[in-house]
Amino acid sequence: MKYLLDTHVCLWAIADKDKLSLNVKKILEDGHNRIFVSQISLFEIAIKLKIDKLP
Numbered sequence: 001m002k003y004l005l006d007t008h009v010c011l012w013a014i015a016d017k018d019k020l021s022l023n024v025k026k027i028l029e030d031g032h033n034r035i036f037v038s039q040i041s042l043f044e045i046a047i048k049l050k051i052d053k054l055p
Helices: 007-015 022-029 039-050
Strands: 002-005 034-037
Touching: 002 007, 007 039
Parallel strands: 002 034
Antiparallel strands: none
16 A cells, blocks of 8 residues: 655654554554655755754
């Protein structure tokens, strides 16, 4: 199955896995799933970094 992560899920998957539900963790860990992140999410992360909204 294919999944498109939103910005928060992407960040939590990288930095704070405790914020993810058990179901989302299973989806992300399943090697049969294809996980995508939009370019806009990457742009949003870059903006948050630039304005010090992310550690």
